[in-house]
Amino acid sequence: MKTSEIIIDDTTLRDGEQTAGVVFSRREKLAIARLLDLIGVQEIECGIPAMGADEQDSIRALVEMELSARLITWNRALIPEIQASIDCGIKAVDISLSVSDQMISRKLKKDRTAVKEQLKTALGFARQHDLYVSVGGEDASRADLGFLVELLQITRELGGDRFRFCDTLGIMDPFSMYDKVAWLRAAVPEVEIEVHTHNDLGMATANAIAGIRAGARFVNTTVNGLGERAGNAALEEVVMGLKHACGIETGIDTHRFRELSLMVAKASRRELPSWKAVVGERVFAHESGLHADGVLKDPHNYEGFDPAEVGLVRQIVVGKHSGASGLIDRYRSLGIVLSRDDAGLLLPVVRLEALRRKRDLKDRELVNIYLNGAELLKAA
Structure with a gap:
């Protein structure tokens, strides 16, 4: 595991709130920002001042918190x-x-020359006011690479700090993302690259990581993958993907990911699916007899990382596909000791009940099965 210099720029408070129908209260924004800051997110994209007085007041309140994370706002390139x-x-x-x-x-309804002039004017104004500037390339994934190089050169010459390569429509794959970012890094190495990916084809996290592997140092994320249309690259997926798939440690404290995800799910009124990658309640739930037996022998058999890393716990679920080992362990958690023979006698009853209910069984149902089957176990 190597420590990276990757900077997470979380945009939950900006692009996340742009999810259709999502509105965060000021209190929710402050709470989300505080927790993002506490876990070590280095930069928070906190809003769009041009939206008006209410948005501006929220941004000022965030500024007054004096967080360790840098606050950055989204603006059109207009003075x-x-x-x-x-x-x-x-x-x-x-x-x-x-x-x-x-x-x-x-x-x-313009041309490339007008875009370049607009960038020069806006960037010049921002630098005159000593602002840190990310130049955002909307729809960069469909742009001509030669034109992007021209924009990066203007960014370099006028003192811009980085260029945001946006897959605005979420149409890229990780291979083309890697190739384009690597090409831009080689063409204008003085300008840092930021990647902003959308999930329309389900590849936002993969594209974000591919961009980082290609040389991007900054990456946009949102908690739970909130964002326009199908959303953005999820903070929790990008961080854990870098750590466990790439061996890159971002410095983010992941132990509060579940807490953060639940906070944002509540504030956004977007339910967190139980199967959501990394933070879903049942990501570490095991029912299949083969899997439950394997994970009870050694969690590394079927778990890529410890559930505690993201604030979750392992669950042994009893249902249609359960085996003896899982059943014994689950009853042990209820204070009931079963022998393997006992488990073999109860399994058909358990499976039939799960089939009837079309779900896994709850503690009370398992206790009732045990009590009702007491005579059966005695006879055995």
Whole structure:
């Protein structure tokens, strides 16, 4: 395991809140930001000042918290919006421009020259005010790489700090992400790259990690993968993926991931699925006889990491697919000692009941099965 210099820029309070129908109260924003800061997230994208007075007040309240994490706001590359961020007490901004020919011509009704001039004006203004600047390339995944190099060169020449490579539509795969980020890093090595990925094809986390492996130092995440349409790369997935798939330690305290996920799920009114990768309640639940037996012998047989790493606990579930080992362990947790022979006698009853109920069995149901089967066990 190596310690990285990867910077997590969590955008739960910005892109996460842009999830259709999601609204965070100011109290919720402050609580989420505080916990993100406590676990070691290095940067928090905290809102869009141009939205108006209420958003600006929330951002000022976040600034007043004096967190260790750097606060950064999202702005179009327009002087009035950057000024609104300055007025909130913000010292770091993302200035966003559409960079694909599709969006330049069909959305902005402009050309590449106009985009470059807009970047020069906005970046020049931001640097005059000593702001830390991330230049956000909206729809960069569909942009011409040569044009992106021109924008990176302008970023370098005018003192921008990094360039955000956005897969705005979530249409990339990890292989093309790696190739494009690596190409840009080689073309303009002086400018750091940030990757911002969406999950429309279910590859946001994979694309984020591919971008990091290609040389990006900054990565956008959201708690639980909240975000526009299908969401963004999930904070908990990116951090644990880097740690356990890539051997890269981010310095984030993962033990409070479950707590953080539940907090954001409640605030966003978006239920956290029990099977959600990394933080779902049943990610470490084992029912299959083969799996339960294996994990009871050695958790590493069927668990890639300790559930305590993310604030979860292992569960042995009794249901249709249970075997003797899982049944014995579950009854032991209820204070009931079963022999293997006893378990063999009760298993058909347990499986039939689970089949009838179409789910795993609860503690009370298991106790009733044991009590009702007492004569059967005595006879055996």
